[in-house]
Amino acid sequence: MSEDRRSRSTEAFFGRRRGKAMKPRQSGQYESQLPKLRIAIDTDTAPASMSVLFEHAPAKVRLEIGFGGGEHLIHEATRFPDIGFIGVEPFVNSMAKFLANASEAGLENLRVYDDDATQLLDWMPANSINGIDLLYPDPWPKKKHWKRRFVNPQNLSRFARVLKPGSLFRFASDIDTYVNWTLNHCDEHPDFEWLAQTADDWRTPYEAWPGTRYEAKAFREGRTPAYLTFLRK
Template identity: 60%
Template structure:
C-alpha cells in the first residue's frame, strides 16, 4: 500500500494501483481515514492517495483497507510536501484537506500547511481546471486559507454564494473532527478552489 518515493513516479498515476482507475485524488492528512475509506468504497473507479504522518492514522487506514478489500488506495506516511514534490506535474484530478490541524494560537500560524509554498506544490500537481478542497471549523483558518488561495495566481475560488461554502460536498460522510466540532458548537466551512488553466498575474 505504501508509496516508495525513492522510485520515480509513473507519468500516469493510475499505474500506481493494481486495479484500473480513471482518475486519481489526494487526501492530505486523512486522520482516522473515515473519509478516505468512504470515498474509496463508493468510487472503485477512482484511485486515492492518502497522506498521513501519524502512525495511529496509518494503522486505522490499513486495518480498514484490509477489512474492505480495497485495491484503489495507496498510502504515504511522511510530510505531504515531499509527496507533492514527487508527483508528476498535472497528474492529480483532485486534492483536498479536511479539518487539518488549525494551529489556533497566532504565534503558531506559520506552521499551518496552507501557505504559498505548499499551494504552489498543490497547483503544480493538479491538472488545470481541477479542484482543491478545504474544510475547517476554525474561522481564522478558513479566513487564512481563503486569503492565501485568492492571492495565489494558480487558484480561483469556485464558490458563488454563502450556501456553497456552508454546504458540504455531495454525499459528504463527515469526519470525526467535524463531529467533535459540532458537539462543541462550531460549524464547518467548505471551500472549493479551481486550478486555473493559466497562471493569473
C-alpha cells in the same frame, strides 16, 4: 529511511508521529498492509503518470492529505472504485486504524504515504492529480504558529503543479481563522479560484459527505464547519 531521519528532514509536519500503544489487530494490520500500499518515494522513480501505481490503472487519481482515521478516504474510495486514491497520514496510530478498516473493506484502489506530504508532492509528476482534499488540518490556533499551517503560498504552488487544470482543491475546517487564512491565500494565488456562488455555499457539505470525527467534535463544541472548493485554473 528511519523514522528519526524522516523527522529531521520534514518540512511541513510538526506534530508527534505516535500516540498510545496500538491494539494487536491494528498493529498487525499496520505491519502487514503498510508495505503493500506505501508509496516509497525514497526508492521508487517517479512515474510519468500516477495511475501506474494502481493495478487497475485508473484514468483519475485523487489525493487526500492528513486523512486521520480515514473515514472520508474509505468512503470516497468505496464510492468511486474506478478512481485511484492516495492518502497521506504521518500519524502512526491513525494510519494503523485506516489500514485495518481499508483491509476489512477489501478496497484495491488505495495507496498511502506515511510522511510529510510536501515530499510526496515534490516527487509527483506535474498535472498528475485530479483532486486534492485537505480536511480538518491541524489549525495551529496560536498566531505564533500560523506559519506552520499547511496552506501557504509554497504548498499552494505545489498543489497547482500536480493538479490538472480544471481539478478541485477542497478544504474543510471549523476554525474561523484558518478558513479566512485559506480564502486569503487562495485569493492571492494566481492558479486558484473560489467556486462559491452564494453566501451559504461555504456552509454546505460536499456531495455524499460522510462526516468525520473531527467534524462531530466541532459540532459538539459549538463550532460551524466551512467547506471550501477551489478550481485549479
